[in-house]
Amino acid sequence: MARYFYTAKSFQGENQSGFLEAKDIQHLAQILRSQGFVLIKAELEKEGKKKKFSLSLPSFGVSLAEKMFFTRNLQLMISAGLPLPRALLILSEQTKSKKFKKVLSEVREEIVKGESFSQSLSHYPQVFSELYQNMVSVGEESGGLEGVLGTLSLQMERENGLKSKVKSAMIYPAVIITAMIGIGVLMLVTVIPKLADTFKELNMQLPLTTRLVIGLANFLITKWYLLIIIIAALVFILLQALKTSLGKKIIDKLTLKIPVLSQIIKNTNSAYTARTLSSLISAGVSLPRALEITSRTLGNIFYQMALMESVEKVKKGKKLSEALIPYENIYPPTLIHMISVGEETGETSGILSKLADFYEEEVSNAAKNLTSVIEPVLMIIIGAVIGFFAVSMVQPLYSMLEGI
Numbered sequence: 080m081a082r083y084f085y086t087a088k089s090f091q092g093e094n095q096s097g098f099l100e101a102k103d104i105q106h107l108a109q110i111l112r113s114q115g116f117v118l119i120k121a122e123l124e125k126e127g128k129k130k131k132f133s134l135s136l137p138s139f140g141v142s143l144a145e146k147m148f149f150t151r152n153l154q155l156m157i158s159a160g161l162p163l164p165r166a167l168l169i170l171s172e173q174t175k176s177k178k179f180k181k182v183l184s185e186v187r188e189e190i191v192k193g194e195s196f197s198q199s200l201s202h203y204p205q206v207f208s209e210l211y212q213n214m215v216s217v218g219e220e221s222g223g224l225e226g227v228l229g230t231l232s233l234q235m236e237r238e239n240g241l242k243s244k245v246k247s248a249m250i251y252p253a254v255i256i257t258a259m260i261g262i263g264v265l266m267l268v269t270v271i272p273k274l275a276d277t278f279k280e281l282n283m284q285l286p287l288t289t290r291l292v293i294g295l296a297n298f299l300i301t302k303w304y305l306l307i308i309i310i311a312a313l314v315f316i317l318l319q320a321l322k323t324s325l326g327k328k329i330i331d332k333l334t335l336k337i338p339v340l341s342q343i344i345k346n347t348n349s350a351y352t353a354r355t356l357s358s359l360i361s362a363g364v365s366l367p368r369a370l371e372i373t374s375r376t377l378g379n380i381f382y383q384m385a386l387m388e389s390v391e392k393v394k395k396g397k398k399l400s401e402a403l404i405p406y407e408n409i410y411p412p413t414l415i416h417m418i419s420v421g422e423e424t425g426e427t428s429g430i431l432s433k434l435a436d437f438y439e440e441e442v443s444n445a446a447k448n449l450t451s452v453i454e455p456v457l458m459i460i461i462g463a464v465i466g467f468f469a470v471s472m473v474q475p476l477y478s479m480l481e482g483i
Contacts, residue, residue: 087116141179147235154228217362234358248446252453271296288471331379343445348382350438357431
């Protein structure tokens with residue numbers, strides 16, 4: 080399969096460009112025709128550019144905050160009438176990240192050589208997402224790049240805010256659990272061995288729970304390296320499982336079943352879906368294409384599958400609200416109903432934007448409540464663990480006192 084940069088026109092006269100993989104030009108034309116577009120022009124992507132991308136791009140990409148700062152400032156510079164190459168030069172000098180500086184410099188070089196902005200960005204998919212590339216492409220074709228960059232800036236700002244709220248909600252339980260594990264390990268390697276020596280000197284018959292605690296302490300002291308290997312192996316297995324379709328399905332399904340957390344995941348994915356679709360539709364991207372791009376921005380595989388299956392239904396003439404009805408178990412009925420209202424009034428993009436605001440607020444409220452829900456659960460767990468250790472170590476002493 081080869082990768083082509085194409086320019087196409089829909090049957091309604093709408094222009095679209097981007098990258099697609101196809102066996103040849105005829106196959107590319109067939110793919111576009113199935114999406115309601117007629118191929119106008121296609122260029123085979125050069126191998127040299129692929130190599131350039133793989134050598135120069137950091138594997139971990141660039142932070143969302145850096146891209147948000149770049150997009151916001153690029154919009155201001157373009158609105159002030161500054162040429163794009165000059166604006167990119169200034170922004171590359173301002174950025175603190177050496178890796179992002181290098182990417183921006185190379186994007187500028189490609190533009191100077193004659194490539195469009197969206198074409199240049201497409202060489203760095205780990206930095207500039209497909210959503211970013213497609214919206215910039217639409218902005219270039221319509222002459223509204225400034226407005227598209229403003230929409231992208233708002234999109235990233237909301238996305239960054241949503242991620243921050245979810246992360247903040249997880250900090251408290253993470254700190255408590257880490258502290259609990261740390262104190263537990265400290266007790267096992269310092270206090271328990273001394274008590275174990277005392278029991279040994281007294282030649283006492285120890286109950287099962289006491290022997291288990293002492294055995295765990297001895298394991299941590301003498302074979303701690305095995306624990307590190309076991310943890311590393313479990314993390315490796317989990318990461319490998321996430322790379323497989325089956326493993327990701329199992330993990331994503333489990334997260335959708337966990338009380339409280341499942342509601343946050345559903346609201347977060349609903350907010351991402353509504354916000355991304357709103358941005359793409361308002362920029363002029365066709366609905367099937369917008370659904371495809373949006374599906375690739377979501378983390379949960381069930382949401383990805385729902386949108387990709389909806390693409391085929393929309394292509395066959397169904398409304399988006401009708402296509403989403405079978406997925407009411409993951410998308411709230413309110414969202415589907417409001418999309419239907421937007422389709423009837425011709426305000427789908429605006430309705431989606433308001434829905435995104437609503438579900439982002441729901442995530443924010445759920446994140447605030449998460450701490451109050453998790454706190455008593457953690458207290459019960461901590462109490463149970465402390466109680467188990469206390470009973471295990473005190474029980475032999477009571478047995479000894481009873482025998483005197």
